[in-house]
Structures are given as C-alpha cells and as structure tokens.
Amino acid sequence: MLIRTLLAASVLTTLTAAEDGKTLYKTYCAACHAADGKGANNGAFPPLAKSLWIQGKPDRAIQVVLHGLTGEVEVLGKSYNLQMPPQGAMLNDTQIASILTYVRSSWGNQESAVTPAQVTSARKNSTKQKGMWTAKNLLELHPLPPTASPIRNLIRSTYVGKWKKLPDFSKLESVSVEEEHKGILNLHDIAAKDNFGVVWEGDLEVPADGTYKFILDSDDGSALYLDGKKIMALNSTGPLYSRTQAVEITLKKGTIPIRVEYFEASQKQDIFLVWSGPSIPGKQWLSVRPNTKRKSTPVIDISPKGEKSTIYNNFIHHTTPRAISIGHSNGTNYTFSTKTCAMSILWSGKFINAAQHWTSRGVGRTAPYGKNITPLGNTGFITKDTTQFRGYKLDPLRRPTFQYTIGETTVTDAIMPGESPHTLRRTITITGDQTLPFQAATSRQAKQTNSSTYTLGGKWQLNTGNTTAQLTKNALILKLTPGTHTLNYSLLP
Amino acid sequence: MKRLLIFTLAILPLHAQIKDGDNLPAIDPQMAQYYHREVIPLPKDKIMGIGSVALLPDKKIAIGTRRGEIWICTGAYGDDLSKVTWQLFYEGLNEPLGMFYKDGWLHYTDRGEQGRMKDTDNDGLADTIQIISNAWGMTSDYHEYAFGSTPDQDGNVWITLCLTGSFHARAPWRGWVVRVTPDGKMIPTSSGVRSPGGIGFNAEGDTFYTDNQGKWNGTSCLKHAKIGGFTGCPVGNIFYQDAPHMGPRPTEPQSGSRIHTERQRIPELIPPAIQLPHGILGQSPTAVIHDHTQGKFGPFTGQMLIGEQTHSAVQRAYLEKVNGVYQGAAFAFLNGFNAGIVPMRLADDGTLFAGCTNRGWASTGEKAFSFERVRFTGKTPPEIKTMSVNKDGFTLTFTTPMDTKAAADLTNYSIKTWTYIYQEKYGSPKVDHTTPEITSATPSPDGLSVQLKVKGLQLGHIHHLNTKLPLWHQDAYYTLNEIPE
Structure with missing residues (x-):
C-alpha cells in the first residue's frame, strides 16, 4: 500500500512538473519554437518535436538552454542560422528541468524526465563556457544520438572500370563484396579514387503507408532502384549538386529491396541519398553525409530587368561595411564604398543574390553574384583631408551620380553604363582649384598595355583617356585637375 | 519614347489586395469594444517586413521595409481599406529603422547613415539622397541596427546603436545613443545601450528607448536616454575616451549586483524608467511613442505606448519623475497583431499605425509581415x-x-x-x-x-x-x- 502511494505520488510529481513545464514553455519558448513544438512561422525556427537535439541524454539540450546557441545548426535535415539566447541566467534549475521535461515528453518526443539536479550539475560543469555554444563545439561534447538506418542486410559490391555512363553491372564481375553493417551507403573506405563502380543492395524498411521523397545526387553517376524498378538516375559525369534529383513515390508499409548503382570517373567521389515521408522525422540520410556542404540559401536574383539600374545596400565581400552596389542594365556591376568614396569591386553578369540578407536575420557579407569579380583594393583620392560621402542623385534610369567632399573640394562621380555590354563610362568632376592624386588601382592589379590603357586584375581594361596617369611601384595614380575627367572601363574579351 | 513609357509604368500605383483571413480576430476578446484593429492591405506579391513608418502630408504614409525599399501608401486613413494604393518611392537602403517627413524631405535612419531623400522632378520616385551623418562605426554585423527618432524640439535626430552582435562594441559608438544635429554633427549623448528596439520622446520631449533583455539587462525595459547619462550596459563605455564632453568613464558596475545598489556607486547610472517583466509583459520591446492626441486615441493622453515584437502587442506606460528620476507603471494594452510590431506612429487624428515583421525573430502573430491601424472606438475602457x-x-x-x-x-x-x-x-x-x-x-x-x-x-x-x-x-x-x- 505504501509502495503504491509512493508510486502515485511520484507519478503526480512528474505530471505536475510537466504541467509547469508547459506554462513555462509557453511563456519563454513558444514564441520561436511554437506551442506545438514544430517551430514558429511554419518552421522558420527550429522544431523541437522529434528533433534529434532533444533525444538521448538531456545534457545537450540543457547546455543549449543554459548558454544559448549561435551560428548554423541543422535540425531534422534543415539548416538554421539564428541565435538562441542563453536562458541560464534567467531561469533557475527547476524551471529549466520542467521545461525540458515537458519538451522531452511532448509532440511525439518520448524521452526521460529532466531533474533539477541534472541541470545543477550541468551548470557546474560548464562554468567555463562564457559565450553561446556553436553547434560544432557543443556536439563535440554531446554528439547527436545515432539514428538507426532503415536499410537492413546492405551489401556493397565494388567494380573497376572506366565509364562515362552507368555500365550494365550485371555483365561485370565485382572485385570485392562487403557488408555495410551500419546500413548506410559509404564510399569513404574504398581505396580506389578513380575509375570504379559500386552496387549496393539491401532491404529498405518502410515505416508506414504513404508518399516518400527520395533525393539522389552523386559525383559521378548513380541510379536508385526500389523493388526492382529504376526510380531515378544521374547517368553522366559531374560534380555534386549539379544534377540533384528528387522523386516522390507511394510505398506500402513493409520491406522492399533497394539497389543503388554508382560509378566514379575521375577527381572527387561522393554519393548522397536521403529520404523523407510518414513516420520519418525530417529528412533521413541513407548515405554518409558528403563533406562538401551545399549552400542551401535560396536565390533572390535582383539583377536589373529592363533599362533601369538596381541599387543594393547591404554587406558585401571585398569592400567596407558601408557600400552601395549598382547593377547596370548592360551587365556591368560595381560597388562603391561610401566610407572611402571609391569604386571597390567590378564584376559582370548577374548582379546580387539578395537571399542571404533578405531571408532569416540576414547574417554576414554576401559575394557579388556575377562573373569576373575584381576587387580593386584601395582606390580613390589620396588625401590627408577628410573624405566625406554626401549622397547621390539618381537619373530617371535610377543611375546614381555620387557626391563627396575632400576638405573644401567637391567631387561628383558618375559611373554609368557604357554603350556596349560590360563597359562603364566614369565621369569624375572636381569643383575647386585643387589637383588631386587619384589611385585607380593597385600596381599588383594594373598592367599597362598601351599609352593610356591598363588591365585591371587581368579581367578588365581601364582607358584613362587624356588624364595624366602614372603606374608607380605601388599604384596606378591619375592626376585629376579641377574639371571633368572621363575613365572608361571594359571587360577584356 | 520607350524610356518615357517605362517611366510612366513605374509610377502607376499598385492596387492592394485584401486576402481572406487577413483580418484575424484579436486574441483578447474585450479589446474590440475599445479599440478597432484593422489590417491595411499591402502590395500583392511583395515581401514587406516593415522596419519604419513615417506620416506624410495629405494623409499619405511612407513605410520602409527591411529589404531597404520605401513605399508610399495612399488611403491608409480611409473608410474603405480596399481602396488603398501603394507606390514604390525608393529601393536601396540598408534596413531603415527610423523615418520622418520634414520640409519636403523624407528623412531616414538606416544601418549606415542618417539621411534624407526627395523627389525633385515629381515623377513619384526619390531622386536626390543626401547623407546628414554617417559618423558611427559598423563591422558588417547584421545586428548593428540603428534606430532613429523623429526630430526633437531642436531638430536633432536621436539614434540608438545596437552592440555588435548585440554583445560587443567592435566599432565606435556601438552601445550608445547619439544625436545628429540638422547640420550633420553627431554628438555621442548617452552610453549603456545593449540591443534597442526603438526610440522616441515622452510628452515633455525627453528621449526614451527600449532595450532588450540580455547582458546587463535582467529584463527588457524602457530607458531614459539622458544627456550625459549611462543607462546600464557598460560594454560601449570604452568609447568614453573619444567623448571628452561626457566626462570621465563611469565606474564599472559590479556583475551580480542590483541596479539600485550600483546607483549608489555610479552617479551617472540612470535606472530603467520602466522594467517590463520578461515573458509577463512582452519579450522584445520596440517602438516608443507617446499619445499626443488629446483624447482621440482614448483616455491616455501623454502616456507612452511601447511596441512589442515577440508578443505582437502594444504596452502602455505611465511615467512620472520622482526626485529627478523617471519611473512609472506599465500595463498590458493592445494585442492580437498579425506579426511582431517594430515601428509605430500615432497620427494627429488618433490613428495608430503599426508596422510588423517576424523575419529572424518569431512572434505570436504568425504572419511574416503586416501593416495595421488601430482606432479608439469611443467607448472608454475601464482601466x-x-x-x-x-x-x-x-x-x-x-x-x-x-x-x-x-x-x-x-x-x-x-x-x-x-x-x-x-x-x-x-x-x-x-x-x-x-x-x-x-x-x-x-x-x-x-x-x-x-x-x-x-x-x-x-x-x-x-x-x-x-x-x-x-x-x-x-x-x-x-x-x-x-x-x-
């Protein structure tokens, strides 16, 4: 009787803890992770439901709550780059235990309760952790639990041969046959680096009736067969992520034969196969994850359409934090540093992929999206006076003429598209009576090709026209007298 | 001729569309009796996370998006919101988080500068952009937001500069409130900022900003940016060396202490005027405005309204000055907005405009972005x-x-x-x-x-x-x- 009462009491305690956890979770966590644990805003924030991060020992999750998490993380096959603020200084050990107990027992999660003592000891053991965790550092200490592969009896047969397309493996003799005990397609322990082929065969356990999505990619070719039928193939040579294929297929619960064929011609070798569907939390890897990571950022191409130019103002590589980028309709793009008042990058083709800055929090600098990207280094007027950006005027085609001052001297700088594609016609006007030295490029980049022409970074040509120019040991210096100067930039053929 | 044609197309206003389900019911069933919240339709197929709002003449409104566009809205005060139209005015700012209209210019504060723009040839698009100040530092960190006020009585714009990554002072004046005079002089004004969400004035013209829970901020709060003051987060105090007019650098606070205790040691320390209990009264305070409408927005004339991003709400605060220090009471007020509020403006006729976004920071309002207005119904809430x-x-x-x-x-x-x-x-x-x-x-x-x-x-x-x-x-x-x- 006593035992029963004790048992009842302990069940009650657990329930109460979970109950409090729910309230606390709603107050402190649900705004981002959502009341249903699926991540707020249709999964714009990381889900906790069925997340591997929640499973296994609670230490990993306790550390995230205590110290926060920053940088890129992957949850259920999706990448996030947000910031989980540390809660350890705000929530006490009992509250953290209640929240995690709730999270670990809700939305399909079936993990053990977390005790305040576990949080207390985790706190003690991590006093050296000053800032937020990064996924890399935290997972070194508390790795994600391994997931059991749904492929059983996986056999790998290796072949040798030189192919540009998938061969008929049935007519070839394998050089070795091995079991893949982990049930995961793996190329990493194959000694050959070029000119070989592999066939994997096993039994795929389908957990429930429904539609499953398979994504296949490889370097070089590959094909997926389910139940003897070819589902998809990459029947050519090429690197990863150049030919990714995805197929949705309806499967019945049970076990079906799976067969994957693969060949490697030369250079890198890799295969990736993932699936998702009913009863699979997120995406599940059926291959070892490739080392090379795909940049999964979506594309928001804001290259100019029509005659108008496009202005972009956010953080770009190879220039100062303050910089305006201009994409002209003739496929010529440049960045103008509004800190140093200088053209700092030239490139051709596509202008900017704004996705990095226009989705999620917009972390980091982005690279120009086009070709022939040429950072120009320190360009602009060489002066001891203060250079101050003053603004710009836009013409009807949204092309800016920049205005800046150097001490008492006013400069206007119009970097307009030239007549032909991939050319710029730049007009610099100095008002005042000063003649100022102007660095057009560093000497590392500039090579003189004619009396008034120079190549820039081997990709562009600068024609300095009538302006006095001198290629010194350090730089290509122009002598800009009061009045107007025209410089012509063009992409080398 | 071709050019002219393209040009004309560009200024045709886009007719906004109301989609079903845009007007979600308020979470608080009592609110509708006292305050009427409506969703102002936005241009179709545009991503419009809103970071700034400015009231323009002729009942027009400008909004600045986090993608750096500025749009002008006509009809936002109208009875029939389906007639609202939008016109693109400018594209190419770096997350503008402050905006106002003055003497024919639309002034803005974005990450890099305080500037102003104008449409000089009346084609509907801004064509002249002038930089008033870009004298603060940045390091290409997305968190280095700059929230700008409307002009104060002397025409100064107050700007509150978030710490680098919301933790560090890696460029000059991160963690400070500065003010920019009309002739472009930037004056470092008070230190102690962590991660602000908005800046504005009370009825007396004193400046307040919201600061979010985090380092040196036990809970989110409304802080008085008193000239020469230090508002609590000491990370940016390294820049006292470059601000001789501010006097000596304040004594470093003792971590683990209490604000009230540290005030006895640090005379420059200005305590938060209003502490907003984390999780209870919001989680991410943003816009700061006060009700100047003499009853047109209900019975709270002179009081502060504070935007709230995570809870998609508006809090109300009554401030008083005791022994020369601001303090007062905060109350829950409006809620149920479709996404987290960042900027707010209260028009003279008592229409509150709220710009909403939840990109990067989740909110209880589950839409990605929204533009909304709230009006007093005329029925006084018992409060x-x-x-x-x-x-x-x-x-x-x-x-x-x-x-x-x-x-x-x-x-x-x-x-x-x-x-x-x-x-x-x-x-x-x-x-x-x-x-x-x-x-x-x-x-x-x-x-x-x-x-x-x-x-x-x-x-x-x-x-x-x-x-x-x-x-x-x-x-x-x-x-x-x-x-x-």
Missing part, C-alpha cells in the same frame, strides 16, 4: 489610468468611476515585488521577492481614484499590483526607482 507613488504608497486613478465600496475593500488589492540581478550574464531570474502590506485603500468620492497606503515599498523593485476591480487589465507593474520625500 487604471495612472499609478503614481507617494511617500507611503501609491495612488491609482481610473478612466471610469469605480464603485467606492469595492475600491475601499482591501481584499481587492495585492502587491508583490521583485527585481532582477544586474549582471553580465544574459537576463536574470526574478529575485528578492517581497510582499508589502496594503494597510488602507481610500477612494475619492467620485470613484475615480484610490489612495493605497503600503507598508514595505522596495526601492529598485517592480511592484506588481493586482486588483480585482472590474477593469480591462487588472495588473500594473510599477518600477520604483525613487520614493518622494
């Missing part, structure tokens, strides 16, 4: 209008008369207090809990106020008053920095 401190307790005034018998009943009131640890660590638990005793409740004969005598007021604490009187909101959170003589 605690003001809560002010006396030597021996608090005086509450009400917007509508209370039954004097109920208002005199001590069992209708309770007060609990707590504070937060002032520490380098991120946030703080509620600590130092006390329960003061309410010894008497004396209502005025008209039932419009009640004087509570309280034994055990706690300096530096939030005093959470809960009342059972029939009010729309029965909780008030008073931040007690000073007790009057």
Whole structure:
C-alpha cells in the first residue's frame, strides 16, 4: 500500500512538473519554437518535436538552454542560422528541468524526465563556457544520438572500370563484396579514387503507408532502384549538386529491396541519398553525409530587368561595411564604398543574390553574384583631408551620380553604363582649384598595355583617356585637375 | 519614347489586395469594444517586413521595409481599406529603422547613415539622397541596427546603436545613443545601450528607448536616454575616451549586483524608467511613442505606448519623475497583431499605425509581415489610468468611476515585488521577492481614484499590483526607482 502511494505520488510529481513545464514553455519558448513544438512561422525556427537535439541524454539540450546557441545548426535535415539566447541566467534549475521535461515528453518526443539536479550539475560543469555554444563545439561534447538506418542486410559490391555512363553491372564481375553493417551507403573506405563502380543492395524498411521523397545526387553517376524498378538516375559525369534529383513515390508499409548503382570517373567521389515521408522525422540520410556542404540559401536574383539600374545596400565581400552596389542594365556591376568614396569591386553578369540578407536575420557579407569579380583594393583620392560621402542623385534610369567632399573640394562621380555590354563610362568632376592624386588601382592589379590603357586584375581594361596617369611601384595614380575627367572601363574579351 | 513609357509604368500605383483571413480576430476578446484593429492591405506579391513608418502630408504614409525599399501608401486613413494604393518611392537602403517627413524631405535612419531623400522632378520616385551623418562605426554585423527618432524640439535626430552582435562594441559608438544635429554633427549623448528596439520622446520631449533583455539587462525595459547619462550596459563605455564632453568613464558596475545598489556607486547610472517583466509583459520591446492626441486615441493622453515584437502587442506606460528620476507603471494594452510590431506612429487624428515583421525573430502573430491601424472606438475602457507613488504608497486613478465600496475593500488589492540581478550574464531570474502590506485603500468620492497606503515599498523593485476591480487589465507593474520625500 505504501509502495503504491509512493508510486502515485511520484507519478503526480512528474505530471505536475510537466504541467509547469508547459506554462513555462509557453511563456519563454513558444514564441520561436511554437506551442506545438514544430517551430514558429511554419518552421522558420527550429522544431523541437522529434528533433534529434532533444533525444538521448538531456545534457545537450540543457547546455543549449543554459548558454544559448549561435551560428548554423541543422535540425531534422534543415539548416538554421539564428541565435538562441542563453536562458541560464534567467531561469533557475527547476524551471529549466520542467521545461525540458515537458519538451522531452511532448509532440511525439518520448524521452526521460529532466531533474533539477541534472541541470545543477550541468551548470557546474560548464562554468567555463562564457559565450553561446556553436553547434560544432557543443556536439563535440554531446554528439547527436545515432539514428538507426532503415536499410537492413546492405551489401556493397565494388567494380573497376572506366565509364562515362552507368555500365550494365550485371555483365561485370565485382572485385570485392562487403557488408555495410551500419546500413548506410559509404564510399569513404574504398581505396580506389578513380575509375570504379559500386552496387549496393539491401532491404529498405518502410515505416508506414504513404508518399516518400527520395533525393539522389552523386559525383559521378548513380541510379536508385526500389523493388526492382529504376526510380531515378544521374547517368553522366559531374560534380555534386549539379544534377540533384528528387522523386516522390507511394510505398506500402513493409520491406522492399533497394539497389543503388554508382560509378566514379575521375577527381572527387561522393554519393548522397536521403529520404523523407510518414513516420520519418525530417529528412533521413541513407548515405554518409558528403563533406562538401551545399549552400542551401535560396536565390533572390535582383539583377536589373529592363533599362533601369538596381541599387543594393547591404554587406558585401571585398569592400567596407558601408557600400552601395549598382547593377547596370548592360551587365556591368560595381560597388562603391561610401566610407572611402571609391569604386571597390567590378564584376559582370548577374548582379546580387539578395537571399542571404533578405531571408532569416540576414547574417554576414554576401559575394557579388556575377562573373569576373575584381576587387580593386584601395582606390580613390589620396588625401590627408577628410573624405566625406554626401549622397547621390539618381537619373530617371535610377543611375546614381555620387557626391563627396575632400576638405573644401567637391567631387561628383558618375559611373554609368557604357554603350556596349560590360563597359562603364566614369565621369569624375572636381569643383575647386585643387589637383588631386587619384589611385585607380593597385600596381599588383594594373598592367599597362598601351599609352593610356591598363588591365585591371587581368579581367578588365581601364582607358584613362587624356588624364595624366602614372603606374608607380605601388599604384596606378591619375592626376585629376579641377574639371571633368572621363575613365572608361571594359571587360577584356 | 520607350524610356518615357517605362517611366510612366513605374509610377502607376499598385492596387492592394485584401486576402481572406487577413483580418484575424484579436486574441483578447474585450479589446474590440475599445479599440478597432484593422489590417491595411499591402502590395500583392511583395515581401514587406516593415522596419519604419513615417506620416506624410495629405494623409499619405511612407513605410520602409527591411529589404531597404520605401513605399508610399495612399488611403491608409480611409473608410474603405480596399481602396488603398501603394507606390514604390525608393529601393536601396540598408534596413531603415527610423523615418520622418520634414520640409519636403523624407528623412531616414538606416544601418549606415542618417539621411534624407526627395523627389525633385515629381515623377513619384526619390531622386536626390543626401547623407546628414554617417559618423558611427559598423563591422558588417547584421545586428548593428540603428534606430532613429523623429526630430526633437531642436531638430536633432536621436539614434540608438545596437552592440555588435548585440554583445560587443567592435566599432565606435556601438552601445550608445547619439544625436545628429540638422547640420550633420553627431554628438555621442548617452552610453549603456545593449540591443534597442526603438526610440522616441515622452510628452515633455525627453528621449526614451527600449532595450532588450540580455547582458546587463535582467529584463527588457524602457530607458531614459539622458544627456550625459549611462543607462546600464557598460560594454560601449570604452568609447568614453573619444567623448571628452561626457566626462570621465563611469565606474564599472559590479556583475551580480542590483541596479539600485550600483546607483549608489555610479552617479551617472540612470535606472530603467520602466522594467517590463520578461515573458509577463512582452519579450522584445520596440517602438516608443507617446499619445499626443488629446483624447482621440482614448483616455491616455501623454502616456507612452511601447511596441512589442515577440508578443505582437502594444504596452502602455505611465511615467512620472520622482526626485529627478523617471519611473512609472506599465500595463498590458493592445494585442492580437498579425506579426511582431517594430515601428509605430500615432497620427494627429488618433490613428495608430503599426508596422510588423517576424523575419529572424518569431512572434505570436504568425504572419511574416503586416501593416495595421488601430482606432479608439469611443467607448472608454475601464482601466487604471495612472499609478503614481507617494511617500507611503501609491495612488491609482481610473478612466471610469469605480464603485467606492469595492475600491475601499482591501481584499481587492495585492502587491508583490521583485527585481532582477544586474549582471553580465544574459537576463536574470526574478529575485528578492517581497510582499508589502496594503494597510488602507481610500477612494475619492467620485470613484475615480484610490489612495493605497503600503507598508514595505522596495526601492529598485517592480511592484506588481493586482486588483480585482472590474477593469480591462487588472495588473500594473510599477518600477520604483525613487520614493518622494
């Protein structure tokens, strides 16, 4: 009787803890992770439901709550780059235990309760952790639990041969046959680096009736067969992520034969196969994850359409934090540093992929999206006076003429598209009576090709026209007298 | 001719579309009686996370998007919101988080600069952009936001500069409030900022900004950016060396202490005017405005309205100055917005405009972005209008008369207090809990106020008053920095 009462009491305690956890979770966590644990805003924030991060020992999750998490993380096959603020200084050990107990027992999660003592000891053991965790550092200490592969009896047969397309493996003799005990397609322990082929065969356990999505990619070719039928193939040579294929297929619960064929011609070798569907939390890897990571950022191409130019103002590589980028309709793009008042990058083709800055929090600098990207280094007027950006005027085609001052001297700088594609016609006007030295490029980049022409970074040509120019040991210096100067930039053929 | 044609197309206004389900019901069923919230339709197929709002002449409104576009809205005051039209005015700013109209120019504050723009040839597009100041530093960190105010009485724009990554001062004046004079001089004005969400003025013209819970901020708060003051987060204090006009660098606060304790050691330390208890009254405060409409927006003239991103809400705050220090009470107010609020503007006619976004920071309003307006219905909500401190307790005034018998009943009131640890660590638990005793409740004969005598007021604490009187909101959170003589 006593035992029963004790048992009842302990069940009650657990329930109460979970109950409090729910309230606390709603107050402190649900705004981002959502009341249903699926991540707020249709999964714009990381889900906790069925997340591997929640499973296994609670230490990993306790550390995230205590110290926060920053940088890129992957949850259920999706990448996030947000910031989980540390809660350890705000929530006490009992509250953290209640929240995690709730999270670990809700939305399909079936993990053990977390005790305040576990949080207390985790706190003690991590006093050296000053800032937020990064996924890399935290997972070194508390790795994600391994997931059991749904492929059983996986056999790998290796072949040798030189192919540009998938061969008929049935007519070839394998050089070795091995079991893949982990049930995961793996190329990493194959000694050959070029000119070989592999066939994997096993039994795929389908957990429930429904539609499953398979994504296949490889370097070089590959094909997926389910139940003897070819589902998809990459029947050519090429690197990863150049030919990714995805197929949705309806499967019945049970076990079906799976067969994957693969060949490697030369250079890198890799295969990736993932699936998702009913009863699979997120995406599940059926291959070892490739080392090379795909940049999964979506594309928001804001290259100019029509005659108008496009202005972009956010953080770009190879220039100062303050910089305006201009994409002209003739496929010529440049960045103008509004800190140093200088053209700092030239490139051709596509202008900017704004996705990095226009989705999620917009972390980091982005690279120009086009070709022939040429950072120009320190360009602009060489002066001891203060250079101050003053603004710009836009013409009807949204092309800016920049205005800046150097001490008492006013400069206007119009970097307009030239007549032909991939050319710029730049007009610099100095008002005042000063003649100022102007660095057009560093000497590392500039090579003189004619009396008034120079190549820039081997990709562009600068024609300095009538302006006095001198290629010194350090730089290509122009002598800009009061009045107007025209410089012509063009992409080398 | 071709050019001209393209040009004409560009200025044709886009007709906005109302989609089904845009007008979600407010979470608080009582709100609709007193305040009418409506969703203003946005241009179709545009991503419009809103970071700034400016009121323009002729009942037009400008909004700045986080993608750096500026759009002009016509019809946002109208009876029929399906007639709202939008026109693109400019594209190419770096997350503008402050905007206002003055003398024909649209002024803006974005990450890199305080500037102004104008359409000089009347084609509907801004063509002249002038930089007024870009004298603060940045390091290409997305968190280095700059929130700008409307102009103060002298025409200065106040700008609050977030720490690098919201933790560090890796470029000049990160963690400071600066003001930019009309002729472009930037004056570092007060230190102590962590991660702000908005900046504005109270009715007296003093400057306040919101700062979010985190390092050296036990909970989110409304802070008074007093000239020469230090508002609590010492990370940016390294720049005192470049601000001789500010005097010597304040003594470093002791991590783990309390604000009230540290005030005795650090004379420059200005305590938060209003502490907003984390999770209870919001989680990410943003816009700061005050009600200047003399009753057109309800019975709260002169009070502060604070935007709230995570909870997609608006809080209300009554401020008073005691012994020269701002403090006061915060109340829950409006809620149910479709996404987290960042900027707000209150028009002279009593229309509140709220710009919403939840990109990168989730909100209870689940839309990615929204533009909304709120108007007073004319029915006065029964509320605690003001809560002010006396030597021996608090005086509450009400917007509508209370039954004097109920208002005199001590069992209708309770007060609990707590504070937060002032520490380098991120946030703080509620600590130092006390329960003061309410010894008497004396209502005025008209039932419009009640004087509570309280034994055990706690300096530096939030005093959470809960009342059972029939009010729309029965909780008030008073931040007690000073007790009057």
